[in-house]
Amino acid sequence: SRSLNLAVIPGDGIGQEVVAQGLKVLSAVLPQDVKLETKEYDLGASRWHRTGETLPDAELEALKGHDAILLGAIGDPTVPSGVLERGLLLKLRFAFDHYVNLRPSKLFPSTATPLAGRPDIDFVVVREGTEGPYTGNGGSLRTGTPAEVATEVSLNTAYGVERVVRDAYERANSRPRKKLTLVHKNNVLVYAGHMWKNIFDRVGQEYPDVATDYLHVDAATIFFVTQPDRFDVIVTDNLFGDILTDLAAAVTGGIGLAASANINPDRTFPSMFEPVHGSAPDIAGQGKADPTATILSVALLLRHLGFDAEAVRVEEAVAADLAGRDGTAATARTTDQIGDALAVRVAS
Amino acid sequence: SRSLNLAVIPGDGIGQEVVAQGLKVLSAVLPQDVKLETKEYDLGASRWHRTGETLPDAELEALKGHDAILLGAIGDPTVPSGVLERGLLLKLRFAFDHYVNLRPSKLFPSTATPLAGRPDIDFVVVREGTEGPYTGNGGSLRTGTPAEVATEVSLNTAYGVERVVRDAYERANSRPRKKLTLVHKNNVLVYAGHMWKNIFDRVGQEYPDVATDYLHVDAATIFFVTQPDRFDVIVTDNLFGDILTDLAAAVTGGIGLAASANINPDRTFPSMFEPVHGSAPDIAGQGKADPTATILSVALLLRHLGFDAEAVRVEEAVAADLAGRDGTAATARTTDQIGDALAVRVAS
Ligand SMILES: CC(C)[C@H](C(=O)O)[C@@H](O)C(=O)O
Ligand SMILES: CC(C)[C@H](C(=O)O)[C@@H](O)C(=O)O
Numbered sequence: 001s002r003s004l005n006l007a008v009i010p011g012d013g014i015g016q017e018v019v020a021q022g023l024k025v026l027s028a029v030l031p032q033d034v035k036l037e038t039k040e041y042d043l044g045a046s047r048w049h050r051t052g053e054t055l056p057d058a059e060l061e062a063l064k065g066h067d068a069i070l071l072g073a074i075g076d077p078t079v080p081s082g083v084l085e086r087g088l089l090l091k092l093r094f095a096f097d098h099y100v101n102l103r104p105s106k107l108f109p110s111t112a113t114p115l116a117g118r119p120d121i122d123f124v125v126v127r128e129g130t131e132g133p134y135t136g137n138g139g140s141l142r143t144g145t146p147a148e149v150a151t152e153v154s155l156n157t158a159y160g161v162e163r164v165v166r167d168a169y170e171r172a173n174s175r176p177r178k179k180l181t182l183v184h185k186n187n188v189l190v191y192a193g194h195m196w197k198n199i200f201d202r203v204g205q206e207y208p209d210v211a212t213d214y215l216h217v218d219a220a221t222i223f224f225v226t227q228p229d230r231f232d233v234i235v236t237d238n239l240f241g242d243i244l245t246d247l248a249a250a251v252t253g254g255i256g257l258a259a260s261a262n263i264n265p266d267r268t269f270p271s272m273f274e275p276v277h278g279s280a281p282d283i284a285g286q287g288k289a290d291p292t293a294t295i296l297s298v299a300l301l302l303r304h305l306g307f308d309a310e311a312v313r314v315e316e317a318v319a320a321d322l323a324g325r326d327g328t329a330a331t332a333r334t335t336d337q338i339g340d341a342l343a344v345r346v347a348s
Numbered sequence: 349s350r351s352l353n354l355a356v357i358p359g360d361g362i363g364q365e366v367v368a369q370g371l372k373v374l375s376a377v378l379p380q381d382v383k384l385e386t387k388e389y390d391l392g393a394s395r396w397h398r399t400g401e402t403l404p405d406a407e408l409e410a411l412k413g414h415d416a417i418l419l420g421a422i423g424d425p426t427v428p429s430g431v432l433e434r435g436l437l438l439k440l441r442f443a444f445d446h447y448v449n450l451r452p453s454k455l456f457p458s459t460a461t462p463l464a465g466r467p468d469i470d471f472v473v474v475r476e477g478t479e480g481p482y483t484g485n486g487g488s489l490r491t492g493t494p495a496e497v498a499t500e501v502s503l504n505t506a507y508g509v510e511r512v513v514r515d516a517y518e519r520a521n522s523r524p525r526k527k528l529t530l531v532h533k534n535n536v537l538v539y540a541g542h543m544w545k546n547i548f549d550r551v552g553q554e555y556p557d558v559a560t561d562y563l564h565v566d567a568a569t570i571f572f573v574t575q576p577d578r579f580d581v582i583v584t585d586n587l588f589g590d591i592l593t594d595l596a597a598a599v600t601g602g603i604g605l606a607a608s609a610n611i612n613p614d615r616t617f618p619s620m621f622e623p624v625h626g627s628a629p630d631i632a633g634q635g636k637a638d639p640t641a642t643i644l645s646v647a648l649l650l651r652h653l654g655f656d657a658e659a660v661r662v663e664e665a666v667a668a669d670l671a672g673r674d675g676t677a678a679t680a681r682t683t684d685q686i687g688d689a690l691a692v693r694v695a696s
Contacts, residue, residue, distance in 0.1 A: 075535060081545075082538035090536070114573045116464040133481075133502070133537060140539045144546065148506035150539040154481070158496035185587070187423060188438070189481060190430035191488045191498040197429075198492065218594035219626075225462045225573060225598045239533070243591060246566035250573045278567075 003035040004305065007066040007270065011044040012084070013279025014289035014335075015072025021291030021339025022070055022298045025317075028343040029302070029310045039066070043088055045076035054087030060095055068301050069272040072294065073279035086136060093129050096269035098262035099160065100167050101129035101238075102300065103245040103276060105228075108322045111253035115225060121252050123231035126168040127241025129262055131160040132192075134238040156192040156237070161199050167265055168235035169207045179232035180204075181213040183220045183240055196237070220244060224251060249276055256290030257322075261300040271304055273297040287334035292318055295342055310346075317345035351383040352653065355414040355618065359392040360432070361627025362637035362683075363420025369639035369687025370418055370646045373665075376691040377650070377658045387414070391436055393424035402435030408443055416649050417620040420642065421627035434484060441477050444617035446610035447508065448515050449477035449586075450648065451593040451624060453576075456670045459601035463573060469600050471579035474516040475589025477610055479508040480540075482586040504540040504585070509547050515613055516583035517555045527580035528552075529561040531568045531588055544585065568592060572599060597624050604638030605670075609648040619652050621645040635682035640666055643690055658694075665693035 008023065010016040023038065030036055041059060048054055063069060074089040075081075093101070107113055107121035137153035165182075172180040182200045186193025197214060204212050215223065217240045223230055224247050236244060249258035258276035275293030283289060296318055302311035321342055333341070356371065358364040371386065378384055389407060396402055411417060422437040423429075441449070455461055455469035485501035513530075520528040530548045534541025545562060552560050563571065565588045571578055572595050584592060597606035606624035623641030631637060647662035669690055681689070 081535045082541070085535040086538060114464055115462055117462070133500075136538075138502075138537070138539045140543060142506075143543075146506050146510070148543055150504045150543040152481075152502040152504075152537045152540045154486070154500040154502070156498045156500075158490075158494050162494070185590075187429045187433040188587075188590075189486070189500045190434060190484075191486045192500045193429070195488060195491075195496055195498040218590050221569065221591055221595040222598040222603065225595070226602075239536075242533075242536075242566050243569055247569040247573070247595070250570040254574075255570065 001033045001035055003037060004030065005065070005067045006036065006038045007063050007069040008038050008040045009043050009069060009071045010040065011072040011074045011279065012076040013073055013281045013284040015044070015074070015279055017285070017287065017289050017335045018275060018291040018294040019070060019072040021335060021342070022294040024339045024343045025295050025314060025346055026298050026302075029313055029346040030307070031310070044074060044084060045079050048079055048084060054084060055091050060091075063092070064269060066270045067305060068270050070298065070301065071272055071274040073275065073277065075279045077281055090134060090136070092272060093262050096262075096272065097264050097266070098129045098272060099164050100261075100263040100265055101127035101241060102261040102263055103127060103241070103248070104259060105245070105248040105252045107252045108257075108319055110323045110325060111257065113251055113253055115228075115251050119227070119229045121228045123228070123248070124171065124233055125241055125245050125248060126164060126171065126233060126235045127245060128160065128164045128236070128238050130238075131156050132238035154189070154192055154237075154239075156195060158195060158199060161196055162203060165196075165200050165203050165235055168233055169203055169210055172210045172233040173207050175232055177232040178209050179211045179213070181215055181220075181231055181234045183215050183217050183234055183236040183244065185217050185240070187216060192237070200235070217244070221247060224248060245276055255293065257292050257296065259293050259296035259300055261297065261304060263304060271301075273301040273304075287336060289335045291335050291339050292321075295339070313346050314342075317342050320345060349381045349383055351385060352378065353413070353415045354384065354386045355411050355417040356386050356388045357391050357417060357419045358388065359420040359422045359627065360424040361421055361629045361632040363392070363422070363627055365633070365635065365637050365683045366623060366639040366642040367418060367420040369683060369690070370642040372687045372691045373643050373662060373694055374646050374650075377661055377694040378655070379658070392422060392432060393427050396427055396432060402432060403439050408439075411440070412617055414618050415653060416618050418646065418649065419620055419622040421623065421625065423627045425629055438482060438484070440620060441610050444610075444620065445612045445614070446477045446620060447512050448609075448611040448613055449475035449589060450609040450611055451475060451589070451596070452607060453593070453596040453600045455600040456667055458671045458673060459605065461599055461601055463576075463599050467575070467577045469576045471576070471596070472519065472581055473589055473593050473596060474512060474519060474581060474583045475593060476508065476512045476584070476586050478586075479504050480586035502537070502540055502585075502587075504543060506543060506547060509544055510551060513544075513548050513551050513583055516581055517551055517558055520558045520581040521555050523580060525580040526557050527559045527561070529563055529568075529579060529582045531563050531565050531582055531584040531592065533565050533588070535564060540585070548583070565592070569595060572596060593624055603641065605640050605644065607641050607644035607648055609645065609652060611652060619649075621649040621652075635684060637683045639683050639687050640669075643687070661694050662690075665690050668693060
């Protein structure tokens with residue numbers, strides 16, 4: 001019999017609530033012969049308040065033994081901004097070499113969008129996950145004085161850029177429209193921008209069937225709201241990807257539906273699956289959070305582990321559930337009720 | 349008799365066409381006793397092709413003698429990306445210490461927006477203009493090889509942040525809603541982000557009537573499309589401001605209407621006024637460009653030079669002209685005809 005040995009990091013705020021629904025749906029959809037084992041890791045704000053730890057070495061080591069990680073949300077107003085994000089979430093993404101941060105964006109037929117005209121949106125952002133302005137490289141001199149200087153260094157390597165660009169070409173090549181757009185800002189960030197563009201062009205020669213395009217990040221945000229149907233696959237750096245995928249979530253019905261996968265395609269370490277949304281402390285513990293983003297992240301997890309049919313069932317269940325909603329983002333159901341409904345759908 | 353000694357840099361693509369309309373309206377609106385003198389500077393792609401120069405020292409020096417600069421657009425596909433942007437446009441912003449890059453965003457009643465529900469949008473972005481990831485600090489090692497490493501350094505100083513934050517508080521304090529939002533990414537870019545936030549909080553103590561708010565840049569893009577009416581004044585860094593103001597332009601009817609002012613509030617050097625849009629080489633020379641963004645930039649120029657009544661007349665003329673359009677972004681009129689119509693309006 002097969003097994004799935006999953007690490008679960010509920011994290012902060014609504015993390016616990018949405019992760020519980022993700023696990024509910026995962027259990028319901030897995031084939032009978034797959035033994036699901038989960039181990040919960042107590043990491044996040046309350047752990048930090050209790051012990052001062054964000055991600056101790058022993059736990060980082062233990063996490064390596066799992067097939068995958070399901071994460072809820074990280075970040076809390078009672079903890080200085082950055083402590084948990086850098087010390088836990090980004091630490092995991094970097095330590096486990098999650099260089100493909102995959103974020104699909106699809107506007108489901110009955111889902112409300114802030115965009116007039118309801119454009120046909122169905123693209124996926126391949127966000128680089130281990131370099132760029134996210135490396136933590138930088139510092140502050142004379143902190144807190146009028147003479148303070150603070151730097152943030154964006155680090156980019158041909159090694160790191162080529163592997164994510166190649167992954168994006170592979171994805172574009174396997175999709176019907178076969179279109180790949182690079183987003184950067186190479187008219188200002190000329191060092192990193194030109195390296196990205198050169199590598200993008202060079203690797204593209206190996207994919208003659210993929211149509212390519214380049215957009216500056218500022219222009220890309222315009223097209224996200226005026227012409228989002230022009231996009232198929234987008235590849236971009238860590239920070240631009242962060243910004244663009246929140247915007248993408250907004251135009252496809254909100255952050256309550258946006259899934260993400262932090263993938264290590266080489267499978268040297270476990271990949272990690274999490275909703276794009278944050279910990280939303282303002283609604284935590286009230287049963288108001290939409291667990292759909294986490295459940296769609298579970299679909300990405302299933303696909304990564306080879307359970308393709310099960311992944312499709314989860315996605316179809318979500319599509320059916322969304323079709324039954326009343327077209328507004330708000331829903332009368334609780335977090336738990338949405339999870340229950342989806343668990344029933346995938347099991348039937 | 350008074351005089352206005354203006355430097356004009358038409359630049360590339362549609363720059364020449366839109367700047368001509370800006371000057372037409374400026375001439376029409378200025379009081380009779382003001383002598384308008386203009387000197388055109390031949391800078392941009394064609395100059396670079398001819399001489400290899402972007403902005404020679406002699407011209408930089410000569411530009412200092414003007415009361416203000418009106419700029420069309422910089423950038424051309426025949427020139428390597430970044431050469432003109434860094435060597436001309438950003439060189440001017442940095443050399444003339446344009447630390448307040450002011451970008452108002454207003455959705456006029458009859459203007460089309462991609463947003464359903466037509467939210468009430470009327471905010472202004474105060475984008476820092478002389479620091480951040482735009483300093484050109486960075487480099488590339490082993491360029492073009494598989495071992496390449498490229499860096500981009502965001503440089504931020506308390507001196508530079510405090511002055512722009514203070515300017516933003518002043519603006520917020522003088523507006524009816526008195527609300528100021530800081531946008532950064534201080535949960536990841538902790539060095540620069542915390543410095544921005546600390547200075548923002550400290551300076552805020554001097555403005556007890558201004559309500560403040562902080563948003564991560566990714567979350568800010570969500571609110572730009574779901575709840576843009578929540579914003580009054582936004583202050584942010586150079587790169588985030590670049591991204592957010594293109595998005596703001598998109599939701600308020602497009603880049604054809606978005607004006608900007610690169611202001612040196614200390615008046616040690618001339619300020620520079622330019623549309624947010626680029627050189628749009630695809631439509632250059634066809635009379636298709638909307639000169640409204642440039643004409644609204646002329647209004648900002650007038651206000652900066654103390655011609656407040658004239659600035660209002662330009663803005664009212666634009667509002668009236670937009671009210672007469674048919675509600676779609678496309679217009680049957682040429683660039684020249686729109687300029688003529690606005691010149692007639694401001695003169696009457
Ligand atoms: C919480 C934060 C560090 C994170 C990021 O910036 O990557 C989040 O915004 C995301 O997009 O996953
Ligand atoms: C052309 C480019 C260098 C410029 C910028 O990035 O500032 C433009 O996008 C703008 O917003 O004025």
